[in-house]
Amino acid sequence: MKITTITAAVLFTAGAALAGEVGPKDVVYAEGAIEASLSGAPGDAAAGAKTMTTRSLGNCIACHEVTALKDSPFHGEVGPSLDGTGSRWTEAELRGIVVNAKMTFEGTVMPAFYKVDGFNRAGDGYTGKAAPENFPPVLTAQQVEDVVAFLVTLKD
Amino acid sequence: MTKLKSIRAFAVLAVAGGVAFGGAAQADENAELIVNGEIKLVTKTAAPDHLKDAVDTIYSGWLFRETGTQAMQMDDFVNPGMLDAEAGIELYNAVDGTEGKSCASCHGDIAEGMKGLRAVYPKWNEAAGEVRTMEMQVNDCRETRMGAEPYKYISREMGQIVSAVSLQSRGEPVNVAIDGPVAATWAQGKELYYTRTGILDLSCASCHEENYGNMIRADHLSQGQINGFPVYRLNNAKINQVHDRFKGCVRDTRAETYNPGSSEFIALELYVASRGNGLSVEGVSLRN
Numbered sequence: 478m479k480i481t482t483i484t485a486a487v488l489f490t491a492g493a494a495l496a497g498e499v500g501p502k503d504v505v506y507a508e509g510a511i512e513a514s515l516s517g518a519p520g521d522a523a524a525g526a527k528t529m530t531t532r533s534l535g536n537c538i539a540c541h542e543v544t545a546l547k548d549s550p551f552h553g554e555v556g557p558s559l560d561g562t563g564s565r566w567t568e569a570e571l572r573g574i575v576v577n578a579k580m581t582f583e584g585t586v587m588p589a590f591y592k593v594d595g596f597n598r599a600g601d602g603y604t605g606k607a608a609p610e611n612f613p614p615v616l617t618a619q620q621v622e623d624v625v626a627f628l629v630t631l632k633d
Numbered sequence: 634m635t636k637l638k639s640i641r642a643f644a645v646l647a648v649a650g651g652v653a654f655g656g657a658a659q660a661d662e663n664a665e666l667i668v669n670g671e672i673k674l675v676t677k678t679a680a681p682d683h684l685k686d687a688v689d690t691i692y693s694g695w696l697f698r699e700t701g702t703q704a705m706q707m708d709d710f711v712n713p714g715m716l717d718a719e720a721g722i723e724l725y726n727a728v729d730g731t732e733g734k735s736c737a738s739c740h741g742d743i744a745e746g747m748k749g750l751r752a753v754y755p756k757w758n759e760a761a762g763e764v765r766t767m768e769m770q771v772n773d774c775r776e777t778r779m780g781a782e783p784y785k786y787i788s789r790e791m792g793q794i795v796s797a798v799s800l801q802s803r804g805e806p807v808n809v810a811i812d813g814p815v816a817a818t819w820a821q822g823k824e825l826y827y828t829r830t831g832i833l834d835l836s837c838a839s840c841h842e843e844n845y846g847n848m849i850r851a852d853h854l855s856q857g858q859i860n861g862f863p864v865y866r867l868n869n870a871k872i873n874q875v876h877d878r879f880k881g882c883v884r885d886t887r888a889e890t891y892n893p894g895s896s897e898f899i900a901l902e903l904y905v906a907s908r909g910n911g912l913s914v915e916g917v918s919l920r921n
Contacts, residue, residue, distance in 0.1 A: 597888075
């Protein structure tokens, strides 16, 4: 039984919380930081870089400049440059920032990427229509882990 | 407008190479908007009193566009929106509906009858007891005075007639009333402006008050002013009305949008218009 659960968690990357992973409503913060992997598995930094530059996923470079991702065009200036962020923050802190940056930076414009409740007029992606019930977070648990794995490599 | 952060980030990106910003966006802060070599428009001025807590200076969206786009708006022969304004003048003069009337039958020549109106809309209509946008007023005249079918709120005809009417106020300072009978609607619009929406949880202020002057991906964020509306957008090659733009911006927060013509967007339009009090009406402006 246990083995099946873990296999399932590894196999499926999309959809609502899977057994074996921490669902968006069950995340526990310690001063904004989140200690353990949300998916139960380690992240893949290369996949994280892709998530960060993909418009429909993290789209992080819409707001942040990242020298290591300069092959992707159009980096924004709404947030600070992420160069050296892996030296400024621990892995747990970075996970907390990606999951819900408001727990670290009060009132920030940075969106929460692993959160499913408390929104005003939640929409269905970029359609302008209402979100379906039980809509998924912007990123899956594993995608968050991948992004965090990439961020920790951004050392000064 | 120039924030140190923007300049630094921009310089870094430019050095890093491979980034096609055109470089213009940040450079034309002092550009002057003079149309056809003679009509000088105010694109930068002191913020109206009600906005002084938030920003000192208000800027037209024109200032944030690249040099090439800016130039297109400086020449009516090059600005494609002028063709829609011309089509709008034809609509204004065309008889339609059961009463055998055109707009001109009641209001006379558009240059006289519609002069200065864009600058004061949205505005209180005493008889109806409501705040009206230009689009609402156009449809009210069509229905009650001409016996004609209303246009769809967002439509080619509506965009064209509003373009034609707006052009008759080009150069006049936006001067929307915010007190008296409109006070409650204005307050509702202000509330909406600062309310975050969608799964990305952003308000108008997140982008247009806290971050104007900054790049968000490939877009140079302006103050989201509507003194230039309606605008011809090169992106979708047509006239874009105010509520069209609002809808797009709300959608981009991954939200369920409000509808064009809804009470929410009417209130928001009144409030956003008032943030531009003092900027020139640009008639049909041009954006990417």
